[in-house]
Structures are given as structure tokens and as C-alpha cells.
Amino acid sequence: xxxxxxxxxxxxxxxxxxxxxxxxxxxxxxxxxxxxxxxxxxxxxxxxxxxxxxxxxxxxxxxxxxxxxxxxxxxxxxxxxxxxxxxxxxxxxxxxxxxxxxxxxxxxxxxxxxxxxxxxxxxxxxxxxxxxxxxxxxxxxxxxxxxxxxxxxxxxxxxxxxxxxxxxxxxxxxxxxxxxxxxxxxxxxxxxxxxxxxxxxxxxxxxxxxxxxxxxxxxxxxxxxxxxxxxxxxxxxxxxxxxxxxxxxxxxxxxxxxxxxxxxxxxxxxxxxxxxxxxxxxxxxxxxxxxxxx
Amino acid sequence: xxxxxxxxxxxxxxxxxxxxxxxxxxxxxxxxxxxxxxxxxxxxxxxxxxxxxxxxxxxxxxxxxxxxxxxxxxxxxxxxxxxxxxxxxxxxxxxxxxxxxxxxxxxxxxxxxxxxxxxxxxxxxxxxxxxxxxxxxxxxxxxxxxxxxxxxxxxxxxxxxxxxxxxxxxxxxxxxxxxxxxxxxxxxxxxxxxxxxxxxxxxxxxxxxxxxxxxxxxxxxxxxxxxxxxxxxxxxxxxxxxxxxxxxxxxxxxxxxxxxxxxxxxxxxxxxxxxxxxxxxxxxxxxxxxxxxx
DNA sequence: ATAATAGTGTCTCTTAGACACTATAAC
DNA sequence: GTTATAGTGTCTAAGAGACACTATTAT
Numbered sequence: 235x236x237x238x239x240x241x242x243x244x245x246x247x248x249x250x251x252x253x254x255x256x257x258x259x260x261x262x263x264x265x266x267x268x269x270x271x272x273x274x275x276x277x278x279x280x281x282x283x284x285x286x287x288x289x290x291x292x293x294x295x296x297x298x299x300x301x302x303x304x305x306x307x308x309x310x311x312x313x314x315x316x317x318x319x320x321x322x323x324x325x326x327x328x329x330x331x332x333x334x335x336x337x338x339x340x341x342x343x344x345x346x347x348x349x350x351x352x353x354x355x356x357x358x359x360x361x362x363x364x365x366x367x368x369x370x371x372x373x374x375x376x377x378x379x380x381x382x383x384x385x386x387x388x389x390x391x392x393x394x395x396x397x398x399x400x401x402x403x404x405x406x407x408x409x410x411x412x413x414x415x416x417x418x419x420x421x422x423x424x425x426x427x428x429x430x431x432x433x434x435x436x437x438x439x440x441x442x443x444x445x446x447x448x449x450x451x452x453x454x455x456x457x458x459x460x461x462x463x464x465x466x467x468x469x470x471x472x473x474x475x476x477x478x479x480x481x482x483x484x485x486x487x488x489x490x491x492x493x494x495x496x497x498x499x500x501x502x503x504x505x506x507x508x509x510x511x512x513x514x515x516x517x518x519x520x521x522x523x524x525x526x527x528x
Numbered sequence: 529x530x531x532x533x534x535x536x537x538x539x540x541x542x543x544x545x546x547x548x549x550x551x552x553x554x555x556x557x558x559x560x561x562x563x564x565x566x567x568x569x570x571x572x573x574x575x576x577x578x579x580x581x582x583x584x585x586x587x588x589x590x591x592x593x594x595x596x597x598x599x600x601x602x603x604x605x606x607x608x609x610x611x612x613x614x615x616x617x618x619x620x621x622x623x624x625x626x627x628x629x630x631x632x633x634x635x636x637x638x639x640x641x642x643x644x645x646x647x648x649x650x651x652x653x654x655x656x657x658x659x660x661x662x663x664x665x666x667x668x669x670x671x672x673x674x675x676x677x678x679x680x681x682x683x684x685x686x687x688x689x690x691x692x693x694x695x696x697x698x699x700x701x702x703x704x705x706x707x708x709x710x711x712x713x714x715x716x717x718x719x720x721x722x723x724x725x726x727x728x729x730x731x732x733x734x735x736x737x738x739x740x741x742x743x744x745x746x747x748x749x750x751x752x753x754x755x756x757x758x759x760x761x762x763x764x765x766x767x768x769x770x771x772x773x774x775x776x777x778x779x780x781x782x783x784x785x786x787x788x789x790x791x792x793x794x795x796x797x798x799x800x801x802x803x804x805x806x807x808x809x810x811x812x813x814x815x816x817x818x819x820x821x822x
Numbered sequence: 823a824t825a826a827t828a829g830t831g832t833c834t835c836t837t838a839g840a841c842a843c844t845a846t847a848a849c
Numbered sequence: 850g851t852t853a854t855a856g857t858g859t860c861t862a863a864g865a866g867a868c869a870c871t872a873t874t875a876t
Contacts, residue, residue, distance in 0.1 A: 238586070239586040246639075248639040248641075273853085275849085276853070291536065292537065295533060305548070311629045312631075327718035338604055420817060423621075423814075423817065489840065489841080495838085496838080510848085512853065514854060515846070517856090526719070527714050569827075571826090767829085785830070785868085790865080803874075803875095805826075806827085806875040807826045808829080809874065
């Protein structure tokens with residue numbers, strides 16, 4: 235017996251089924267120089283930072299959490315992420331990318347709330363973080379992620395490999411941290427990866443896990459194709475700036491001649507230079523858009 | 529004024545807010561040989577196939593759609609995907625990966641339903657597709673995705689690049705298709721990509737778009753790191769099988785000496801061979817698990 | 823023998839990494 | 850001149866692609 239489509243839809247009651255709320259959580263990265271160097275010759279020290287917001291109300295009142303919010307039925311998840319980013323940072327243009335879904339039971343004490351985690355990369359020139367009122371304060375935290383343990387086992391048909399990471403977020407005197415494990419299990423030639431939040435201080439929800447996950451994803455992406463790094467820099471930049479950005483993200487040094495060769499086709503020289511340091515002025519470059527998007 | 533956490537949560541009513549249903553849509557790929565070759569010497573022809581289900585009820589009754597279902601509050605999105613995969617194909621182990629979220633307004637006539645799209649890669653030996661009853665029939669469709677148009681424009685600060693693809697799904701006499709555009713817009717050095725379903729025949733919902741998107745993601749992943757291809761093959765395989773799988777997915781030929789060199793560290797020779805064709809027997813290989821997961 | 827696939831050896835060209843070197847501004 | 854950074858040239862080793870070649874089986 236066929237049911238008529240029209241009739242079916244009229245009788246379909248979506249509210250009969252259990253539904254979650256959908257939230258976006260934005261892991262917004264930027265690169266900022268913390269302070270002027272005391273030595274006039276040296277370049278200022280730069281850091282990868284992530285935007286956090288101090289919660290003005292429960293749950294996790296007074297703790298720090300990722301910016302984000304609930305999705306509305308009139309927008310796509312991606313549009314919601316864009317709206318949140320605009321609200322929090324005033325950034326219109328950014329690298330914006332869905333990184334994963336976090337839906338563990340009990341991750342939010344308010345109920346069944348599924349988080350769509352986004353990575354956003356913005357350059358600090360466009361940023362204007364919302365002023366901290368009484369209720370919600372936004373701050374950029376310096377990010378550090380270090381592997382603190384590595385165990386690996388091997389059995390008959392498979393094995394496991396557990397990496398434990400410590401995430402630290404610093405801003406002024408505030409120090410937040412989380413310990414997150416990455417469990418790689420393989421059995422009969424099939425692997426699965428699972429992230430678990432072991433412990434966390436000062437960070438609300440499972441956001442320590444989300445930040446760790448997204449940061450690792452950022453590193454993977456930069457390792458395999460560095461084009462997104464440009465989204466962390468202003469429109470014009472020196473090659474040292476660019477190299478430094480790679481080094482900060484991947485936490486390893488590059489040899490500048492090789493680095494220059496590798497990225498040369500993605501940049502175009504401008505006629506400007508950056509003077510002022512006690513050393514040879516650096517040429518300013520911009521992206522070679524042709525090579526970027528093909 | 530601080531609100532007590534306990535009190536806040538007791539008064540929090542999640543049902544006051546508008547909530548969507550969350551569905552998983554599974555793009556399940558496998559590689560199958562269609563039929564024996566007439567020429568006893570030749571190897572049988574293999575194809576990339578995707579699992580589709582004929583809908584027994586509205587919406588899109590009698591049309592074909594991706595397997596999937598609604599997420600329950602007692603499981604994570606990933607667990608829901610695993611459950612669906614098991615229900616549809618009986619596969620316990622598979623490469624399973626979230627590829628994207630589809631949340632356009634009106635994508636499902638029943639209301640606000642957000643789809644979490646997963647890629648699943650299984651080898652056809654473990655598969656036992658659910659028997660087709662009256663209501664729901666499951667079939668494997670041969671997949672073909674071809675670029676049918678490419679336009680690119682360049683302006684002052686940016687430009688656009690629109691690729692149009694035709695997806696075709698074939699099974700016996702059934703031919704389904706969809707036309708999907710991929711719009712790459714770049715402006716002021718920032719790019720965005722958007723997929724649009726232009727037209728579609730025989731495929732329900734926006735699933736033509738989802739399949740196109742996930743297939744492109746599969747190709748990208750295989751291009752950059754072919755390890756997931758092994759999940760489409762049985763535990764032991766010949767190097768020709770493996771090469772053929774790469775060629776089917778990437779739609780381009782490889783030179784076998786070079787291919788062998790490239791994948792040599794990911795495979796281990798077994799003591800068995802595959803005889804029967806009118807040609808030199810092929811050694812059977814299995815994965816070198818050590819090299820896979822590190 | 824033949825046809826088809828299985829598998830090896832080697833040449834070239836490109837690219838990543840290492841490193842020695844030159845250049846230039848502020849002090 | 851000194852110092853720190855900017856930028857160039859070249860050597861080497863590893864890898865990707867091309868291709869000529871040998872090996873083995875059912876008919």
C-alpha cells in the first residue's frame with residue numbers, strides 16, 4: 235500500500251522524536267606578537283593564540299570556554315559558524331572549516347547538545363574582540379600542546395597506541411590546562427582513533443578536548459599543504475613572518491633558504507619593504523592568488 | 529549577581545528552544561568485480577560502487593537514497609553511524625569518517641533535519657546487504673563522476689571558479705544521476721567553496737550532492753595518502769588488485785613498477801599466490817601494520 | 823608458441839634538506 | 850665595525866616518473 239507523499243508529510247510530526255540542540259564551537263586561532271623586544275635588533279616574539287570567553291552564567295560559570303552558540307533553523311551550520319565568528323571577532327573573512335562533531339553523552343549538563351567544532355583562522359589586524367562587559371569577557375590565550383606520554387602495545391592481530399597530551403592556555407596571569415588522550419586502536423587491520431578528556435582546569439565543557447583535536451588538525455593540514463597559514467597573516471607580510479608562522483604552528487624550525495624556495499610560487503613581491511629593525515630591510519610580499527586557487 | 533549552577537540547571541528547559549533532528553547519511557563505498565571476463569586470460573573488471581536504498585515510504589518514495597537514520601540521545605553521532613553501517617551491510621570494521629554536515633533549509637520536506645555525512649569504506653567480502661523486502665531494497669550502484677563544465681573568472685581583488693560535475697549511478701537497468709556545481713569564490717585573498725545541487729534524477733533529498741562531495745573527499749584523501757584504499761580490499765590481495773583500486777578511485781593509470789615501489793613498505797608478502805588466470809601467478813600480500821599506524 | 827599479467831632494474835628529473843655564503847640597516 | 854636579520858647559490862640524497870626488460874602460467 236502506497237502512502238501519498240502529501241498526506242504523509244501532513245501527518246508527520248517531527249516533535250514526536252527526540253531531538254538535540256545543535257551548537258557551534260569556534261576554535262579561533264590567530265598569531266600575535268606579545269610585546270616589543272627589548273633588543274632593538276631582534277624581531278618581536280610571536281605566538282599562536284586561541285580566543286576564549288569567560289562564562290557569565292552556568293553551566294561552568296566563571297570558567298573559560300570556546301565562543302559559539304546555537305544554530306537556528308533559518309541558517310545552515312556553516313552560516314551559524316560565520317555569524318558567531320563575526321559577532322565575536324568582527325572578522326568577515328577567515329578560513330572557516332568544520333573539523334568534527336562532539337556528541338558524547340553528558341558533555342553539556344543542560345542536556346543533549348551536539349557541538350559542531352569549527353576551525354577559524356584570522357589575521358590579528360581584522361580582529362576586534364568584543365569588549366568584556368560584566369558577564370562575558372573575551373581574551374586571547376597563548377596555546378601550547380605537548381605530548382607528555384606515549385605508550386604502544388602490540389598483540390596478535392593488532393595493538394594500540396596511546397598518546398597523552400597536555401594543552402596549556404595562557405593569558406596574563408591566567409593559566410588553563412587540559413590533559414587529553416588520543417587512543418589509536420588497530421585490530422584485524424582496521425584502526426580507530428578516539429580522543430578522551432582526562433582532566434581539565436579552568437576550561438568548561440569538553441572544550442579542552444575540542445581545542446586539542448582542532449589544533450592537531452591544524453598541524454596536519456599545515457604539514458600537508460601550508461596554504462591555510464596565509465590566513466593567519468595580514469595581506470602583506472615578510473617571508474620571515476610567514477616562516478615564523480609555520481614554525482609556530484608545527485613547532486619545528488625551517489632553514490630559510492629551503493623555506494623560501496618551497497613557498498616562492500605562492501607569493502608575489504611588492505615594491506615595499508619593512509625597515510626599522512637594526513638589520514637589512516625585508517621585502518613585503520603578498521599572496522600569488524593565481525597559484526592558490528586553481 | 530551569581531546564579532547558582534544547580535538552580536540554573538533545574539530551571540533550564542531545553543525544549544523552549546528550536547531543535548533539529550540529526551540524521552546520519554552513510555556514503556558506503558566498496559570495490560566489486562561486476563562479472564567474469566569472457567577472455568580467460570584477462571582479469572575481471574572492477575568498479576567503485578556505492579550503496580543505495582530504495583525508499584519504501586515518503587518523502588521521495590520509490591526513489592533511491594543513502595542509507596542512514598536518526599541519531600539517538602544515547603549514542604554519539606559516530607556510534608550512530610557505526611550502528612547504521614552494521615544494520616545495512618553487516619560490516620563491523622570499516623574505515624568510517626565524518627565528511628561534512630548538510631543543513632540547507634528545505635533539504636528534507638519533513639522539517640529541520642541536519643545530516644551528518646559519513647564516508648565508509650568496506651571490502652566486499654564482509655558485506656551482506658540487507659535483503660530487499662517490499663519496502664526497502666538495497667543495491668550497489670556503480671559510481672561515475674565526471675567534470676562536465678569548468679568556468680573561471682578573474683576580477684580586481686578576486687574571482688571565481690565554477691566546476692560542474694555529473695554524477696551517475698548505475699545498477700542493472702537503473703540509471704540515477706545528479707548534476708552538482710562546485711563554486712570556488714575568492715575575494716581579498718579569502719576563498720570559500722560551496723556545493724549546489726543543480727538537478728537530480730531518481731535520487732532523493734540532496735543525496736546527489738552528498739555523494740559527489742564525499743567522493744571528491746575520498747579522491748583527495750587517496751591522492752595525499754593512499755592508506756585508506758586498503759580498507760576497500762580483503763585482508764590478502766595482489767598488488768594488481770591494489771593498483772587497480774587506486775586507479776578506479778583516482779581515475780588515472782599508474783605504471784606498475786613505480787606503483788610497486790611506492791607502496792612496497794606498506795605491504796608484506798605472504799607465502800600464497802593466486803593462480804588460475806592464463807598468466808604468471810600473482811603473489812598475495814597483506815598490510816604491513818607496523819608501517820600503517822605510527 | 824601465445825597472450826596476458828607479474829615482477830625487476832635502471833635512467834632521469836624534480837624536489838627536500840643542508841650549508842656556505844653575501845647583503846643591508848640601526849646603532 | 851657590530852649585530853641581527855634578509856636573501857642567494859650550490860651540493861647531495863631521496864623520490865617520482867618513464868621505460869626496457871625478464872618471468873610465469875593456461876590454453
